[in-house]
Amino acid sequence: MTRTIVSCSFAIALAILMSGCNEQATYDPSKQAGGEPPLPGAHNFLAPPIQVPKYVGWQPGKKPKVAEGLQIEAIASGLQHPRQVYALPNGDILVAESNSPDAEPVTTPKQLIAGIITSRSGKKAKGANRITLLRKRTDGSGLWDKYVFIDHLHSPFGMQLIGDTLYVADTDAILKFPYRTGDTSMTTPGVELTDLPDKINHHWTKALLASPDGKKLYVGVGSNSNVGENGLDVEYRRANVLEVDIATGGSRIYAAGIRNPTGLQWEPQTGRLWAVANERDEIGADLVPDYLTSVHEGGFYGWPYSYWGQHVDPRAQPQRPDMVAKAIRPDYSIGSHVAPLGLFFYTGNNLPAQYRGGAFIGEHGSWNRSPLSGYAVTYVAFQNGKPVGTPIPVVTGFVSDDEKESYGAPVGLTQDRDGALVIADDVGNTVWRVTKAGG
């Protein structure tokens, strides 16, 4: 009798355990895209879901797939975790080779285990902590030369040129360097303009965007946790967009409650500030959608207390109904767990007409969702300064069709002088260049 009870409870326990591990997504990311995404109910898992493709890299001759009418080429390979790209006025392209400073202490058993599992993805590889300069040869060969431009940085990500000053956002400070057109290496050491929040650095990238008048820098600072599990005191000046005054280095919080704003750009038609952001994990394969949104001065976007407007997240305690009440709903869902890390409003005219006037998004790809989502560069069309339709996959094939192996993952985006789309691939250690087919 006792034995029957025990074996029954054991069977039930195992069944619960298995179901906890096998939760499948029900929405295709495109079905959850747009301004009114369907949001299923939140639920806690028994074990955090993890699906991580094994990193194999790009085998010789292999490259991502592009949409019809486009072609793709590698303009630099063998890099060390190229994370962000930035085009200089003379046509040179800067590449920040960078990864997490790995300063986050292990404070839970879960971090120990998750660290081991996710390391197989190649996303944890060491970054070179430098900026490399790529220059297209003038001999018509289409080849690009590679120079070490600035070395010995500290997890750099954002880069902006204002006049003849190059600003680089390390994970702990904004540095300024004197830039001379045509230089291929920076000999002058950087001078700190201002420090940036650098404790724990759960989300370590510091996105950077200069105001059109060149007087302010906007900095995307990610949160120090998924949803406040490291305590809310370490979230001081985190999960926000900071505005830094270039003349004084003084800064203020421009907008708050954005969990991880990794890409900041001006929407060309309206001149408004837009951001892509990574939302919270572990309450469902289809929650919470990552988003693309306009960023309002003084606005609060919910993290950690609520998501997508007023959907309260009870994991963040103590709760703040006053903050939930004023949380702004983001403009546009890109899909859950796609991990948007790059944003670029395309203004060139090399790519076909359907890719003009909107934004490209570099989706680094999920690690806690089945099936995988992201692992693509998508295009979101804009009309009258607002995103419309669903994100269109433009560059894909960063993972194998069976989702078992990963070759690369797109991050930062820019366009070069010829109007080509340039993509940093930090897992594949390559910089890709997309142009119109036959061009």
Add this chain to the structure above:
Amino acid sequence: MIPATRTYGSRFAMAIFDLLNPIPYGLFVGTLVFDITYAVTRNVFWGKGAAWLVTAGLFFAVIPRVINLVHVWISARRTVTGVEKLDFWLNLLGIIAAIFNAFVHSRDAYGIVPTNVILSVITVLLLSIGQFVVGLNGFHSKGTAHD
């Protein structure tokens, strides 16, 4: 052939059992205290502490539980009493609850509440009842009668 009297091997196993068996119990009681404190204070330090305590408790429970398993079900040198079997099942269920609890503690922040408290109470209660029943019936902790 199984000897009727205790061998050195079985005495060694019991010494190890007595040495290790109190450790998981203490760690699970600690987990319960931390879980309740987290539920009340909402200070994440307690939740993270509880996650380590329940994981360590499970780690230290492996050897004494294997010894108990062998003692109750495998080494048939004498008749095993109903109390010893009850103690075995109570401990097994308590450990299963603790395994679930370790998974629950992998959630972020307040997502562990209130399941963490419920599972901690179940584990401590089952282990306590087992210990108490064994004690009431004049058994030594590993389930052997006093001489």
